[in-house]
Amino acid sequence: MPNNDSQYLLDFEKPLVELEQKLDEMRTLDANNLSIDLSEEIAALESRVKELERSIYQNLTRWQRVQIARHPLRPYTQDFIDALTEDFVELHGDRAYGDDRAIVGGFASFKGAQHGYADQTVLVLGHQKGRDTKERKFRRFGMPNPEGYRKALRLMKLAAKFNKPVITLLDTPGAFPGLEAEQRGQAEAIARNLFEMAQLPVPIVVVVIGEGASGGALGIGVGDRMLMLENAWYSVISPESCSSILWRSWDYKEEAARALKLTAPDLVEVGVVDEIVPEPTGGAHRDPEQLFTTTGQAIAQVLHDLQALSVPDLLDARLRNLDQMGIFDEAPANPSVAAPTS
Amino acid sequence: MSWFKRKKKGILTELSEQNDMPEGQWVKCPGCSAILNRRELEENFLVCPKCGHHFNLSSQRYFNLLFDEEAYERHDEHLTSRDPLHFEDRKPYTQRLEAARKKTSRNEAVQSATGTINGLPLSVAVMDFSFIGGSMGSVVGEILARSVKRAYTEDRALMIISQSGGARMMEGALSLMQMAKTSAHLTRLADKGLPYLSYMCNPTTGGVTASFAMLGDINMAEPDALIGFAGPRVIRETIGQDLPEGFQKSEFLLEHGFLDLIVDRRNLQEEVGRLLGLLMA
Ligand SMILES: [Zn+2]
Numbered sequence: 100m101p102n103n104d105s106q107y108l109l110d111f112e113k114p115l116v117e118l119e120q121k122l123d124e125m126r127t128l129d130a131n132n133l134s135i136d137l138s139e140e141i142a143a144l145e146s147r148v149k150e151l152e153r154s155i156y157q158n159l160t161r162w163q164r165v166q167i168a169r170h171p172l173r174p175y176t177q178d179f180i181d182a183l184t185e186d187f188v189e190l191h192g193d194r195a196y197g198d199d200r201a202i203v204g205g206f207a208s209f210k211g212a213q214h215g216y217a218d219q220t221v222l223v224l225g226h227q228k229g230r231d232t233k234e235r236k237f238r239r240f241g242m243p244n245p246e247g248y249r250k251a252l253r254l255m256k257l258a259a260k261f262n263k264p265v266i267t268l269l270d271t272p273g274a275f276p277g278l279e280a281e282q283r284g285q286a287e288a289i290a291r292n293l294f295e296m297a298q299l300p301v302p303i304v305v306v307v308i309g310e311g312a313s314g315g316a317l318g319i320g321v322g323d324r325m326l327m328l329e330n331a332w333y334s335v336i337s338p339e340s341c342s343s344i345l346w347r348s349w350d351y352k353e354e355a356a357r358a359l360k361l362t363a364p365d366l367v368e369v370g371v372v373d374e375i376v377p378e379p380t381g382g383a384h385r386d387p388e389q390l391f392t393t394t395g396q397a398i399a400q401v402l403h404d405l406q407a408l409s410v411p412d413l414l415d416a417r418l419r420n421l422d423q424m425g426i427f428d429e430a431p432a433n434p435s436v437a438a439p440t441s
Numbered sequence: 442m443s444w445f446k447r448k449k450k451g452i453l454t455e456l457s458e459q460n461d462m463p464e465g466q467w468v469k470c471p472g473c474s475a476i477l478n479r480r481e482l483e484e485n486f487l488v489c490p491k492c493g494h495h496f497n498l499s500s501q502r503y504f505n506l507l508f509d510e511e512a513y514e515r516h517d518e519h520l521t522s523r524d525p526l527h528f529e530d531r532k533p534y535t536q537r538l539e540a541a542r543k544k545t546s547r548n549e550a551v552q553s554a555t556g557t558i559n560g561l562p563l564s565v566a567v568m569d570f571s572f573i574g575g576s577m578g579s580v581v582g583e584i585l586a587r588s589v590k591r592a593y594t595e596d597r598a599l600m601i602i603s604q605s606g607g608a609r610m611m612e613g614a615l616s617l618m619q620m621a622k623t624s625a626h627l628t629r630l631a632d633k634g635l636p637y638l639s640y641m642c643n644p645t646t647g648g649v650t651a652s653f654a655m656l657g658d659i660n661m662a663e664p665d666a667l668i669g670f671a672g673p674r675v676i677r678e679t680i681g682q683d684l685p686e687g688f689q690k691s692e693f694l695l696e697h698g699f700l701d702l703i704v705d706r707r708n709l710q711e712e713v714g715r716l717l718g719l720l721m722a
Contacts (some may be wrong), residue, residue, distance in 0.1 A: 218663045272650075276671030276679045281689060284699050286650035290624065294656055297625035312610070314559035314620060314651040314670065321621045335617040335648070340675075345530035345610060359613045360526045367527055371614045421625040422586065424618035425579030426525035 109166050112381070113236075115151050116341065122148060134173050159330075162353040164362050165338060167330040168309045172384040174391070176203060176225030176268045179308060182391035183398070184209050184223060190254055192246075196283060199247030201239045201275070202319065203227045204254045206263065209230075213392075214399035218402075221402075222258035224251050224319065225268030225308070241310075242275035248318045252292050255299055264302040264402055267319045272337055274315030289318035296321035298414060302405035304398055306376070307331040323417050324401045325371065327363040327401035328394070329378040331369070334361035369426060374401075467694025470494050472665075477608070486706050495643065495706055500552035500567035503602055506710055507565060513556030515553045516591070517584040518548050534611040541572045549580045550605070553588045555597060559714040561656050561721050562597040564588050568604045568642075568649070575605035577614040577649055585653060589626040592635055598717050599630055599637045603654040607647015620652035627656055636720045638713060640704070641668050641691070659716060661702045662691040668699075 101152070108116055122144045129137040161169070180187050184207035192198040204224025212218045226243065230236035251267075258265050274285055296303060296319075303322030311320065311333035327333060341355035342348060366372035376397050379386035405413065468477045472494025473720060482489070487496040487508065498506075505511045521538075528534040542548065550572035555564050566588040567574045577585075585601065592599040608616040630637055639657025641650070643666035651670050654660075671687040675686060687693050694700045706711045 274670065276675045278676055278680055278684065281669050281671065281676065282697055284697065287655040287699050289651040289670070290653070290655040293621050293624035293652055295628060297621065298628040314648050317617055317620055334613050336610055343608055358526065358528050358530060361613060366614055369615055371618055381619065418625050418629070421622045423620070424622050425583050425615055426523055427579040427583060428521045428523050430519040430521070
């Protein structure tokens with residue numbers, strides 16, 4: 100169900116959506132008018148739509164993917180929870196300072212049976228963005244404060260206590276760079292989560308559903324398997340901030356997106372991402388139902404695989420996997436010993 | 442005190458007095474503007490005798506300062522960065538690496554060593570801000586991870602001295618994952634009940650603060666160091682107003698509960714020795 104609301108159109112989507120509108124009009128005309136047969140024209144237009152779709156979406160630049168990942172109609176964490184689970188009970192607060200609405204989380208029944216596995220209780224959590232101006236502000240644009248990371252940790256420890264697997268959904272432009280966030284230990288909160296997630300004794304599946312920027316994403320992003328939606332992006336910094344630091348100007352975001360190699364295929368190539376979840380042609384927002392089915396299937400399969408492992412094996416594999424992150428050169432070792440100088 | 446001079450000629454030839462200080466016999470202190478005699482300053486561990494300003498200290502000097510009889514074994518000097526993303530901004534990453542290696546005579550932005558302090562076994566890693574802002578890419582993450590591994594496989598205490606602008610942009614998500622990699626290894630050190638001392642120097646920000654630097658059993662910092670996640674400029678732009686005096690400084694972090702101790706470099710050896718003596722006895 101492509102949404103044709105023109106205020107949400109990306110530049111490169113426009114010609115396609117215009118053509119689709121024309122097709123819709125013609126179909127309406129055809130249906131309402133029995134004396135004219137437009138079926139040939141409709142078929143021709145349909146094939147032109149398909150062709151245009153292909154030419155646009157097979158050659159997306161990295162920056163265009165970033166735009167799709169930020170599309171205002173793209174499904175957010177709560178949409179995934181609604182579609183993939185039942186009986187979701189949202190849990191609130193870090194028990195120390197407050198409740199951060201930029202991260203939502205709780206227990207729910209994951210609908211595994213739809214995909215050939217059993218339904219099961221999971222702890223699901225993720226960054227939450229807002230749909231309208233008011234909610235965007237309420238959710239702080241999906242940029243957590245330390246309380247968000249500490250709430251996430253509290254919930255993950257609950258999951259471990261009740262032996263339930265964890266699904267985390269990443270969708271953030273970064274941790275919130277505010278004065279109070281620093282005062283309350285943004286760095287410590289993220290660091291603590293990396294440490295604790297590395298040894299949480301239940302399976303953790305991480306899915307990058309939209310934007311994954313920096314420690315703000317990683318703070319709930321350490322796990323056993325990393326899935327990434329086809330048009331999501333994930334990197335150490337956003338293209339805009341990278342442009343501002345390295346090019347000393349905000350104008351090089353497209354170049355920065357290209358340089359950062361932040362797309363799902365890029366990240367599979369360097370071993371950061373395990374599996375790409377395909378999106379409907381044109382992006383998740385053009386057919387969310389199809390996306391939810393594919394994503395649910397991928398998660399169900401991964402949970403099934405991980406739950407076959409004993410806890411020590413699971414944790415050893417998690418460490419081994421993290422230990423392998425990185426690409427560098429190693430010359431033959433040549434240790435030098437400093438003797439006391441006389 | 443005699444500073445460590447490398448005996449073997451490797452890829453990196455002899456270490457000169459490195460870029461942690463301006464050249465010349467006289468040095469102006471950025472803290473109090475006093476004109477200081479270089480030799481006296483060096484005898485004072487590069488701390489201004491007038492105001493206590495801490496000049497940058499190279500890894501070699503930290504090793505000499507910490508290890509018994511200035512004896513230690515260096516590791517990981519044979520690891521070098523590749524350019525896995527073929528990254529290019531205004532300059533190719535390969536050129537930045539070349540320039541940094543030439544400027545610092547070091548292979549990367551962190552150096553590692555093992556030795557003893559008061560007879561107790563210790564694994565140390567020291568970051569170096571003059572190498573691409575002390576930023577963490579694949580090699581820095583790997584050297585840190587190996588330093589942690591050396592600690593938990595050889596029953597050593599661990600000390601990491603941080604000084605970094607954060608994760609290195611030029612290796613993209615690979616740099617980000619070094620945060621998880623280093624933190625994950627720290628869980629194994631904790632399992633073995635071995636102490637980890639983190640010492641944060643000016644500046645320690647971004648993904649370094651938000652991973653191993655904040656995970657010390659004991660979090661320490663040098664006085665007046667800038668320590669935070671987001672940089673001050675970014676925060677100023679976000680909130681649209683000036684930041685309070687002393688914001689994100691060591692003293693601020695101590696007051697807000699994120700540091701155990703602020704340790705003057707002149708007391709570092711003694712303080713680390715005392716702590717490890719208490720914990721490892
Ligand atoms: Zn001074």
